[in-house]
Amino acid sequence: MPDFPSTTTRRQVFGGVTAGLVLPCVLAACGQSSPGGSPAPSGAGSSTPPPSANPSTPSGPLAALADLPVGGGKLVDGVGGRKVLLVRTSDTEVKGYDPTCPHAGATVQPPTGSTIKCPLHGSTFDAASGSVTGGPAKTGLKTVAVKVEKDQVLLA
Template sequence: MNTESPVSRRAALCGIVVALAVPSGLVTACGSPAPSGTGSGSTPKQNGSTPTSASSGGALVALADVPEGGGAVVDGPGGKKIVVARISATEVKAYDATCTHQGSTVAEPSGGTITCQSHGSQFSPADGSVKKGPATTGLRAVAVRVQGDQVVLA
């Protein structure tokens, strides 16, 4: 007779995820809160969104390739897509290009709007805020600056 207690499917799957997980965020998905003081602290918010962390000074795109009033979607650190919006001749803003609704990549800014082509969410190029849903959260800011003729990570 088997005296061992059965393991639920959820517990077994969480165990597998924990065993295979490299990013600590996956462990949290199983219901265990991340321990405090493990480097998962929050970053100060800018315009209501948390900037992504990346190596400072990395060139993203030539300023000439980002039209004023428009923008570009470029590869960032780790292959992560970043949308760069050129607000004026000398001002640029950048955001994680992942739509906060269901994770699709947003299109480059056009007509004063960053649009997700999957479900139509619209975001402001000036601050990443939601202009039109279904997304309810703005795009996460990425700190950038203009250095010479390049847009670089700040």
């Protein structure tokens, strides 16, 4: 065992050993740098292709209007792997919501009648407006702009 001065504590010894082990790990987690020492540009050194020029536009319709019964809804894939809750409020109108409950982040379920419910803690939301109708959530669902064109539901 190394000879330490009598005033050195175990905490100082093990703290130094821990720092010696952790520091390289922390530095490795910081990512790659360009030759000038600044962070590498996004996507550099990875096999992931850069995002498309307009990542907010999906390549096609979210759903067919016929797949959404009036008064009902459906969870669909939106942009970037995010879900969208589509709710058909009339023969020609569809509302879009972020299905993330503002209370605890659970995914709300498609409506039953005029109510959207969170299965985690029971918060309820109005299907036509997304506003909160029963807690514990304090705010309503965030809207996602959608439109109906040629019997297809698209992001607006």
